[in-house]
Amino acid sequence: MTDTAGIPAETVRTAPVPPEESALVITGLSLWYGGYQAIHDVSLTVPRNQVTALIGASGSGKSTLLRSINRMNDLVEGVRVEGSVTYDGVELYGPDVDPVEVRRRIGMVFQKPNPFPKSIYENVAFGPRLMGFRGDMDALVERALREAALWDEVEDKLRSSGLGLSGGQQQRLCIARALASDPSVILMDEPTSALDPIATDRIERLIDDLKRDYTVLIVTHNMQQAGRVSDRTAFMHLGRLVEEGPTDLIFTNPKHELTERYVSGRFG
Amino acid sequence: MLDLGGVEARRRRRRVRAFEAAVFVPVLLALALLATLFFDVITDSFSWQVIAPHNSGRSFAFAEGFAFHRTWENVVRLELLAQGRTPEEVDALLADPEARRLFAARNRVELMPWVDGLPLRWLVTSSRDDHVADLPLFEGVGRRRELLASAEPGQVVLLNAWLDWSFFLKNASRSPAMAGLLPALVGSLMLIALVILLAVPLGVGTAVYLEEYAGDTPFSRLVELNLSNLAGVPSVVYGILGLSVFVRLLGLGPVILAGALTLTLLVVPVVVVAAREAIRSVPDSLRQAAYGLGATRSQVVFRVVLPGAVSGITTGVILAVARALGETAPLLVIGAAAFVPRPPAGPLSPFTAIPIQVYNWVSENDVEFTHVASAAIVVLLLVLGVLYSLAFYLRRRYESRW
């Protein structure tokens, strides 16, 4: 499915998110890697304190879109971005904005768990230390580990290496590490694709808890996961946002033909 | 409202740039040292001299009319005539082989860049010249006129290029003006030839054994352990080994063969490392194909693997040769002679090598011998430069062959 025939000119939206409920507003975002355009004119409002899933086939641009939000794409040579991403009313791509500041306020969890080769404590403390945190680090570490549902398993071995944990525990450690900086938005790029089903389940339940205090945007190629975990879903195809809306409606009653074919497993 | 830009951000960016500049400084320092070294050595191979000549002190033009070619004989003839001898005496002297030899031993015919204000002059210098003054290149350039004016009658002011063709043909000498690199050149060449002859089979053989024949046996692990330890042994200690085993135990004495054997032991680990890497880079699929066609292990190694590893092995050998060329300490310990009057005759002769000569000349603590040492270093660095360029070229050319 590589021809763009069939992609709607305008994104099909159901029950659009009102502005007062938004955490992130993406407007007309386009991105080029050199001469190749990876994202075409995407507009999406991400609601506060909900889990929004980005789904689509490989190469649909969902990870690229995710990384555009915390400006991780800036680290790639030859990248060009047009359009706007506003966070709490502030334009993240504004001329004076320092990407480092953006990344300190928006957390990211990666596909393969990547704890630092340091102790569990030092992993969690890393973000706050970057910003010169001078308060009670012990309390902060405990809070983050509790929020990531990892505290009970590691409270007696905080000084041992983070690499000594199982895969699922490492990923929860990475989540704790992201939470420690007290972001309000958390970006997750296929966080369970490298984990076994039991670990996956624990993290999905964790995500459900997190939305109480955080806004979560999760990229997943696993449709069942999107169905289990998210409140809203956005479907991307070949760099364009095809359709978005409440998750149950997208999966039970998709409005666009492409969406229907993807969620019923006919491609991807 | 969040503040995502502004003062703190700019300060941060400046700090990163400043840090980048700071860590670039050592790179610049290292390159500056290299450049300074080259520059210093080259300029020190020239010197301004004031001499009270034993000969006539007359210099002769590089060319006269269209007669560019000045042979040794021509210049000597002109010099002897300038000394006041008659043409018949000169012919007689030049016809007598013994007299020629004696003259050649005590005098040097050299083309100097600058003599008494005239560029490119032939001058016959003698081992009995009195050297009055010696000045570095740049200092002398500024004081040219002053030197010419203050030179006493009979004294000659000249710019000596210590590195010239005659430098390669002269033997060692007690007098710096007569000293040349010939014995050391021949010595180094013979050493290197022997080292290549010995180290290549030994090194490549070891590498082939470790990569293609040996499994993970205690013996092969012992070999690997030894190789990595030997790489860290100081070169002096290799000299001690050579002294004990080759010079004394085997009774060879301080000769070229002993030096070559010692250097071989020093250099084999270098060859082994390079050869192993080269052998490993040959894709396994080629070996499988050969085995599949019914080749024996030896055939696979010699007909498939080694030909594929040749470029990597060559690079390693070149680097090993460069290393051996510059080694001084082990040869000194073995007993490379302090003063070797003429080139070594064969592998069982006492010998000297280019770095040994440099060491000796620098140790003489004589400013003129320093110039001779500089000339020798220029030669050494040029040779090494060619070798390294070759090695780099080979490495890049065959880097991504597969």
Next chain:
Amino acid sequence: MRALLLACAALSVLTTFGVVAALVGETAAFFADPAVTFGEFFTSTRWTPLFADKSFGILPLLSGTFLVTAIALAVGVPLGLASAVYLSEFAPPGRRRRVTGLLELLAGVPTVVLGYFALLFVTPLLQRVIPGLNLFNALSAGLVMGFMILPTVSSISTDAMQAVPSSLRQAAYGLGATKVQLIFRVVLPAALSGIVASVVLAMSRAVGETMIVSLAAGQRPLFTFDARETIATMTSFIVQAATGDQPAGSLASRSLYAVAATLFAITLLLNLASQLVVRRYRERYE
């Protein structure tokens, strides 16, 4: 064929055996001589084996070696490490290749040439700014030796830093680290074992270096820590004794072996330590 190749490989084992044998025999004979005692060897500060009034305390040679090595490390390690940081984290690939090549050239300069440079260029320069600097002194030799070991520290440390996986760098950037924070808080700690190994290796090379010290530092055994003084190192003594006319088997000649044995032991320990550091603290990123 296999046997032939095995014999080639056995050569390396034979070489080590030969080195040890060569050293042990004469060293044992040295200590067996009534004029020499262990106590004096390791504690006396007078080393005059070549004089009529013989004295065999190795401390002056050790202090000389230590002094020059310390200066070399003080110069070479920071500069080498900084170069590695630049090459690994800042330099674009083309420049990295060129600079690495030039550093390899620096490493390829024969040490006798570096000794020449130290004696004839660096020392006169330093004499203008440092009062009381002898013609032969430890400082010039140490400084030049620092540049000799710079490429060693740089290349091994660069490899260690490049080996830090990009997933860790992404994690750090994702948390909002600046490049400098990334280098100091993630890359350097992760590459530490490789960096330490490079330093130990550089130290081993500095200890075993001969020509720079022979030419520029002098050959006068003196127990001192003043870098302006003329000193002797273990290596410069070995060369001095070997190029002198000591009859084989004499006590003076044997002292050469004793010093060489000490030198060999020290460098062997350093090399083993370096390998141990790498093996034990090698970062596992998976």
